[in-house]
Every structure is written in C-alpha cells, then in structure tokens.
Amino acid sequence: MDLRRLTSLTLAISDEDPVTALAATARLRKEAERLEGVLVRRARNRGVTWTEIAQALGVSKQAVHKKYGGRGLFGGQP
Numbered sequence: 001m002d003l004r005r006l007t008s009l010t011l012a013i014s015d016e017d018p019v020t021a022l023a024a025t026a027r028l029r030k031e032a033e034r035l036e037g038v039l040v041r042r043a044r045n046r047g048v049t050w051t052e053i054a055q056a057l058g059v060s061k062q063a064v065h066k067k068y069g070g071r072g073l074f075g076g077q078p
Contacts, residue, residue, distance in 0.1 A: 006031065040068045 009031070012024035036057070043053050054064040 037068065040064070044068075 006028070009024045009028045013021050013028065015021045015024070040053055043056075050065045050069065051061045053068075054061040057064055
C-alpha cells in the first residue's frame with residue numbers, strides 16, 4: 001500500500017460519519033498487520049533477534065515468536 005492510500009485512510013478515520021471512520025480503521029489495521037509481518041521478515045532476514053524485534057514492537061519475545069516464529073517464513077529459530 002502506498003503512502004497516499006495510508007494518508008487517505010488516516011484522514012477518513014476522522015470522518016464525521018462513524019461508519020466511514022470504522023471502515024477506514026479496519027482497513028488501516030489490516031494494512032498495519034501486513035506491514036508488521038513484512039518488516040518482521042525483513043528484520044529476521046537481516047539477522048535481527050526475536051528479542052530485538054519484540055522490544056521494537058513493545059511486546060514479549062514469546063509473543064512475537066508465537067505470532068511469527070512458527071510460520072517457517074521468518075527464520076523460526078528462537
């Protein structure tokens with residue numbers, strides 16, 4: 001997703017129509033989850049540890065490893 005689309009969704013969140021704002025929030029959340037996965041994979045491919053990733057995300061090492069480590073896509077070593 002490009003920056004213009006993210007900006008558009010972010011602006012739509014403050015729309016006066018709550019349904020429009022909720023729909024934009026849901027799309028933005030989905031995109032954020034996708035981007036997080038891409039960045040975790042990129043970090044693992046560059047040798048970043050699960051501990052470092054967890055710290056960056058503000059979660060425990062166990063939480064980030066549980067979410068991404070078992071997929072086999074992210075260099076699943078602890």
